[in-house]
Amino acid sequence: MLETVNTIFQTFGASVVVPIMIFIIALFLKVKPKIAMMSAFYAGVGLTGFGWIITVFTPVVTKIIKQMVNSTGISLPVVDIGWQAGSLASFGSTVGLSFFVFGLIVELLLFAFGVTKIFMASNLWNNFGFMIWGTLCYYVTHNFWLSLGLSFFMLLYALALAEIQADRWSDYYGVKNASVSSIHNIEQVVPAVLLDPLWNLLGFNKVKLTPEYFKDKLGVFGEPTTLGALLGLIIGILGNIHDLGTLKAWGQILVFAIDLSAVMTIFPLITGVFAKAFTPLADEIDKNRKVDNSTSEKKDSIHDKKRWFLGVDDGVGYGEPATIISGVILIPIMVVIAFLLPGNKTLPIVDLISLPFMVESIVAITRGNILKVIANGIVWFSLGLYASSWLGSIYTGAISHYGVAIPAGVVMITSFNLIARPLNALVFAAFISGSPLWIGLAVIIYLVLLFVLRTRRPQIWTYLNKMADKNAGFSGSNDKITY
Template identity: 65%
Template sequence: MLQSFMNVFTTLGDTVVVPIVIFIVALCLRVKARTALMSGLLVGVGLTGFGWIINAFTPVVTKIVRQMVSTTGINLPVVDTGWQTSALVSFHSTVGITFFIVGLILEIVLFLIGYTKVFFATNLWMNWGFMIWGTLAYFVTKNFWLSLGLSIFMMLYVLLTAEVQADRYSSYYKINNGTVGAAHNMENVVPAIILDPLWNLLHFDRVHLTPDALKEKLGILGEPTFIGGVLGIIIGILGNIRRLGTLDAWGQILGFGVKLAAVMTIFPLVAHLFGQAFKPLTDEITERYSKGDTKGLSEEENIKSKKRWFLAVDDGLGYGEPATIISGTILIPIVILLAFILPGNKTLPVVDLVSIPFMVESIIAVTHGNILKTIANAIVWFSLGLYMCSYIAPIYTHAVAQYGVALPAGAVLIASFNVMCRPLNGLIFLAWISGNPLWIGLTIIVYAAFQVFLRTRRQQIWMYLKKMSDRNIAPTSNSNMASEIKKQMIKS
């Protein structure tokens, strides 16, 4: 029965299934049929738009990245083949499809009983991010229940971090009571919070490197479209460094600049449409279930409201936001450089490099679009993640081979940078596959302590993160206003 259900899911695809699920969930929450239907349709339209752009852009950027790698002459044995392999394997394993049903039920129940403030079921496609770890664990241990338990534990841990950053995500990406909860988004919340005092000590909070600040200081030079074109040309040059004297090379360089400029221009438009799909839905749900108690409240009052909750949205919503895609694009050559210079690293990021904007969304939200802090956090965390990728790659390679995934020509081992470049997820995975009750128990105890802390200090945590992110806001508008007032006073 599970396999039949999954066949239906994979055949219809997320652009059909996710709108249907959102429509059904909305009706169950007593949302008007018209609102539910329009939200579901617009979500399908938005997901289709995201898919078109990413599918068109991915092969272009992948080709450039491969050329960048080939010009160095460095060969790393673990090749990144992309997250798609992980999703494929997850939906074809017994542990994976079992969790898909069990996990979905748990996500709904945990929300209804108030254990979590995040309703994750609306983003059910992203459950594969938990399913893959259980699938890998079963390959190692052959213990079905331990492997299923690991997938469930990964879900609980991700829901916790999703709730921690939910208010910041909703505020920064301007989606009312909406947040993300995918595994590849959430772990990066940890370094974003822990390392922030260090970046402030280094005065990174005073370096207002944000799209708005760039636009104000640089004019057209700070526009995402222009920045995309420049970054595209730079990456194109790096990929063609050995043949800059040829017309073909410059055709590719300038063509990639235009394509990246197009992505940075078009993606925010689709993201806005996607956000519009959720706004009437979340507005009606919030109004119905809050009984008007949160209407007209300030941001701080809204944070302190005990009736507030969040709807999980697709992370495609944030991909094309200017600070997100600028940070992600800048990090592509940086991550490749890290892979080459880190001693002992064996992983070569390739296909999943285009997914970096997805991976930094929560850092962007927590730092209020501070590009410098985002890049600094990513350098630290992705460096550790490359080592985790290298360590787990043999397990991943042999596990996915069971499901008929062929190795690329010349590759010894494969990995997914998006999936495995997560130090905490990797440590939890290694603790559980050890089978040692002490290590498994330790992960559960640490999670339980943080969950209790969140449940008893939720509003304080959200207020702290708000103050933390507000330090990154450029005081341009206020200073300009003060300057104008001063000028008027002098004239008088």
């Protein structure tokens, strides 16, 4: 059975499987078949568009980053080859496939019994994020049930974090009743919430570094298209710092500037198409929201205890201006930090293009304050580099064991997007220790978090909205995703 599921998914891929899931869910929510069909097509078209751009752009940005590395002479043994290898390996392990099959059932049960208000089944594709951690655990411990338990535990706290940020994410990105919930990009809720008082103390909230600010102050140079070209020019120069006197170097620099400009222009367009896949579903949730019959008035959405959210792919928010600008700015910053960070062994390369995915929660919670997004990213992703360095040998062994070829000349591999995760690494460490004390502590912390969420959700959302409002001069991007 597991092999059959694997064969089906590998044969058709996410661009076919996800639309089918969207179609089924849409019908379940009583969306008209014609509209449900269009939602499915938009999902397939959006995922295909993302795939095309990332497939074409990844080798280009990878080449530039490698040149930046070579120009410094610094060698780091754990090389980021992208999340795709981790995804393939997770489908090649028994633990991973077991989670893929039974995880969907558990996700439906958790939603049905009210443990979570996030309908994760609509984000089925991103289950590989849970699967890879279970796969790594099984590679280390050879304990099937412990490893499968780790994947399910990560699902539980990912859903809790997704619900904590849900009102902010939905409001900021303009997609009603939706929240991202992938394990590899949801833990950024933690630094976004915990570090915000520090950034306010330093006055970051008063700095109007937003997409609107760029447009107002820089005019045409503040547009994402132009910013992409300027950032591409800077990164290209850094990658050719020793050859600036040659025509070949300037050819590569200018081509990369146009390539990055194209990415920052086209991605928002594809994002708009992809968001259309979830529009009818979100609208149907809104229509079915309970109304207080005694007053015939719609309940305040923050205090509506029955309000629930679709789990959507991170691609929905990738192209929003503050998101993609912050992510692209962090690309050269994280490369420099990787060189300077004492004890770091990880070189982020391929997954640097995923940085806009990785900052979505921070963008939503800080209401698009780019300075705060960059500050949070520097702190959290730097800790992630240490996590990735520690896990380098484990990840390399697991990936090669489950049938993915390691690039020639590479000592160890990682995925900056999947593995450079401080919180996930701590939970992983607790489980592979096999200690009832550490595993029990992780479970207790989750249960406390869940209790607070279930009993104080309106207060949490109110606090996050007040926190976001402290960012002076910005009420949200005027270029939110539209559909």
